Amino acid sequence: MATVQQIRREHRADGPAAVLAIGTANPESFKLQDDYADYYFRVTKSEHHADLKDKLKRICKKSGIEKRYTHLDEELLGAHPDFIDRTLPTLDARIEMASAAVPALAASAAEKAIAEWNRPASDITHLVFSTYSGGKAPSADLRLASLLGLRPTVSRTILSLNGCSGGGRALQLAKELAENNRGARVLVACSELTLLAFYGPLEGRLDTIFGQGIFGDGASAAIVGADPVVVGTIERPLFEIAFATQTTIPGTEDAITMQLMKGGLDFHVSTRVPKLLKNNIERCLIDALEFLGISATWNDLFWAIHPGGRAILDHVEDLLALDGGKLAASRRVLSEFGNMSGATVIFVLDEMRRRMARGEEVAEWGVMMAFGPGITIETMVLHATCHHEN
Numbered sequence: 001m002a003t004v005q006q007i008r009r010e011h012r013a014d015g016p017a018a019v020l021a022i023g024t025a026n027p028e029s030f031k032l033q034d035d036y037a038d039y040y041f042r043v044t045k046s047e048h049h050a051d052l053k054d055k056l057k058r059i060c061k062k063s064g065i066e067k068r069y070t071h072l073d074e075e076l077l078g079a080h081p082d083f084i085d086r087t088l089p090t091l092d093a094r095i096e097m098a099s100a101a102v103p104a105l106a107a108s109a110a111e112k113a114i115a116e117w118n119r120p121a122s123d124i125t126h127l128v129f130s131t132y133s134g135g136k137a138p139s140a141d142l143r144l145a146s147l148l149g150l151r152p153t154v155s156r157t158i159l160s161l162n163g164c165s166g167g168g169r170a171l172q173l174a175k176e177l178a179e180n181n182r183g184a185r186v187l188v189a190c191s192e193l194t195l196l197a198f199y200g201p202l203e204g205r206l207d208t209i210f211g212q213g214i215f216g217d218g219a220s221a222a223i224v225g226a227d228p229v230v231v232g233t234i235e236r237p238l239f240e241i242a243f244a245t246q247t248t249i250p251g252t253e254d255a256i257t258m259q260l261m262k263g264g265l266d267f268h269v270s271t272r273v274p275k276l277l278k279n280n281i282e283r284c285l286i287d288a289l290e291f292l293g294i295s296a297t298w299n300d301l302f303w304a305i306h307p308g309g310r311a312i313l314d315h316v317e318d319l320l321a322l323d324g325g326k327l328a329a330s331r332r333v334l335s336e337f338g339n340m341s342g343a344t345v346i347f348v349l350d351e352m353r354r355r356m357a358r359g360e361e362v363a364e365w366g367v368m369m370a371f372g373p374g375i376t377i378e379t380m381v382l383h384a385t386c387h388h389e390n
């Protein structure tokens, strides 16, 4: 009879988890950043707040963003005029809207990932879903499983209100699941819609103006698994996940907060966030590379940093003395989509693999980082499989 140790070894994967496919999706409606302040103050009937409009214009100008997508377009907003007033009890209606739209957008992203993966959706064994745009059970993960036709035994986990670190956390969980369950194929899905937190401006609530300047809607999906099926090149790994860790910066619980209120999602992002990250990420990076025994300068690596805001990317670039262009994938995603919270970092991986395919980025090893409430820093060391010896 086999021992418990033998059974355990038998049921664990041999190799490291890898990202096997990626898909992304956005709502149809988008707004150009140059026009956004005019749009926002018009649809929220707030033109009288001229000072706040000027502030939003300043933020938009400095955001590094050109375009953002939104599910809550003018037509939908016209059908829900009460959303504009954050003091009204609109949470029920927002959650109702999100409970359909969040999994639907996730499904669009996941379908693309599954098509690229080359295997049927029914081969997915686990689902990790991250969103801040929910408030219902059964939640968006179950709806997504049903939209995709996943098997009834698929093992689901939902991560809520992880904010911008949600994508990093979901990928890290996927790595653990894939490496500890031989043959597991984990679908990671992140779907974030700002409709929960869209309301008109209020004097003294500058978070709202800031949020209106940088956040946008999007969904991303990745399939993660170990020991890829290479016969007939069915599965083509993109990035092996060599190391993953989470760090919380002590004493920063109040720096990024989110809370469901009767009028929607209330949030706060301190102006100190870029500086706090700058002061704390290098330790995470050194620890990660030391653990793997990789000796490299920061410029020897490729970088997939969550573009939480232009200032965050500037601070990281400055701290690590990165060559211009090292954060190009993050800057492009920020420019094209804005900060889509937890979904963003998989968009950056998607952009990075495209750059690699075009020969624009040649580093073998790289780092993915995402930041969220806590303040939480998710760090992953990735190995680009285009550098495999065979």
Ligand SMILES: CCCCCCCCCCCCCCCCCC(=O)SCCNC(=O)CCNC(=O)[C@H](O)C(C)(C)COP(=O)(O)OP(=O)(O)OC[C@H]1O[C@@H](n2cnc3c(N)ncnc32)[C@H](O)[C@@H]1OP(=O)(O)O
Pocket: 030, 031, 055, 058, 059, 062, 063, 064, 068, 069, 070, 132, 162, 163, 164, 165, 194, 197, 198, 206, 207, 210, 211, 212, 213, 214, 215, 216, 217, 256, 257, 258, 267, 269, 270, 271, 272, 273, 274, 308, 309, 310, 311, 312, 341, 371, 372, 373
């Ligand atoms: C298309 C549809 C879109 C719909 C949108 C709907 C919105 C809904 C929002 C959804 C909420 C989702 C919640 C998710 C929360 C979790 C987020 C995270 O986890 S982690 C998120 C991590 N992301 C970050 O931490 C963002 C990092 N920050 C940045 O990237 C930059 O600071 C910047 C781009 C915002 C401004 O560029 P920079 O070079 O700094 O330029 P300056 O120094 O000249 O400042 C210009 C003005 O901006 C002001 N201001 C600045 N910050 C804040 C703030 N936090 N707070 C308030 N105000 C702020 C500053 O005071 C100044 O005002 P003024 O003196 O002109 O009057």
